[in-house]
Amino acid sequence: MSTPKQARYESRGPVPHEVIRAVEFELPPPAAGESRVAVLAAPVNPSDVLTLTGEYGQLPPLPAVGGNEGVGRVEAIRGEAHGLTEGDIVLLPVGCGSWTTHLNLPSKTLVKLPHDVDPVQLSMLTVNPPTAALMLSDIIELQPGDWVVQNAANSAVGGYLLQLARRRGINVINVVRRSSAVQAVHDLGGEHVLVDAEDLPKRVRDAVGDVHVRLGIDCVGGVHTEHLARCLVPGGTVVNYGAMGGDRCMLSPRYLVFNDIHLRGFWLAQWFRKARPERRQALFAELAGLVADGTLHARIQASYGIDHVREAVQAAASGARDGKIVIEPNGPSRAAI
Template structure:
């Protein structure tokens, strides 16, 4: 078997990770051996390699936090899954590996249909998008939400899920060539970020009272989202693509009563019941398997090219996800 390992962290993520050969493990009682079919490289994975993420596994470690696999062998006593069945790889299990062993009881089976590349991306970004839309403000059909980095994986899912729920979206991007793809995806308004963002948002939405905004850029971009909200609005930050802390002007807090909150999917996993997790993943899996929910894919790489794959995922200007395949 192959797996992508790292024994140190550093500023250049592709420099610290290597594809190594290991003996394929044998599942014990209650375990299964899973063959990886696809695993994405998320921004959180890159930040884990550089040491900047909020939760860092002990070293040495195997990269990857999500993916899809096929059950290859069963340990004694396993009856909940069968050989050949597709399952979600356990969250945070080190999914950048051709094979891994997991407890059968914790596996989430997947439909036998659907693009494995799309199913491989359903553990992190789609739940994040879904929960951003449901956990902070009670939205009604016709309500608006605004987000920056709207052409990211989460951003694309927000557009699709919002449309299914009857919400309208203002989508902020950092380059002109990202506008058309998001309009085609269903984004109601797509704007390039800038100092006058709030004015242009008001013009494009007919001065709509936008009560909820999502920020994953940080820095001054956070305040531009805040200034685009109605009085009493909420900004939810879930990332820092700029590498800077969130900046919101005192006027947004004092005179406009804007609230800044944070969201980290790991916290939700810690507090959610198994049934809540299964319900969320079942709903998402159904949408992904039928093609009703999808994210753009730029390129796939074999595990043997892990350095190239990580470099591609860490680069700017991408137009889709980078995924690993066997």
């Protein structure tokens, strides 16, 4: 094994890529009950960027290693294997500090994955796909044929939500903030794609008619929250799961009171705390199967080696992306695909 490296930060600040860097470190042999894992791929999520700036809702103590999810290959096992063997491809536990070439983890926390699936696609399994799946199932009861509207449709969650909704027979109106993002959503199978603006409700009606839209899924905040709310029938629900626009959610009493619009939030970490282990296991098993058979996939803009973590974070923080940024600590970087 070559000298391990990890992407470490000792402070937080407004320019996220300036606070993190790749450093060498000493990795001891696995302790009893642990496995040494070589990390194959780990995405850079918006939550990772917000963690570096200090704006996320849950911050690890400093110093810390970046990265909340990923996939790796088991290189060594000490003690009880919990069904693992050396060479297995495994899903890393959430919050483990996945931007690293190697790490030791409790074997019982590792989930075995298929060998014949792109590890980059598997590396995004624990955050964005379950967020999309749960917002389609746990906010309001949706049936095949129902309609939802989402903004940030070109984001990773937006792409997974579109794919899952299509599988469940749910119709999606997709909203983006720039015209250059429209084609990427069309390429994922989005039939109705609109650029956000004040007249969004009128253009939604022009595009799909007077359908009953009961759920709006918001990742932008600001006035964009209200744009979605105005597309809903009275009594509809807007669920917010992010603030890509940088502003608090705005919703006039005209819609909150007189249209009985409900505004609520969703944070996957809260769901993890409350969900029964068997439900978590069933959800991940379902989603892993859908990634394995190609039903679920995310567009990758670029990937970076561990030595280029700063460039990776800077690219992920850019607002003009049409794909995911991924770190491949033990592999070559790739161009957009």
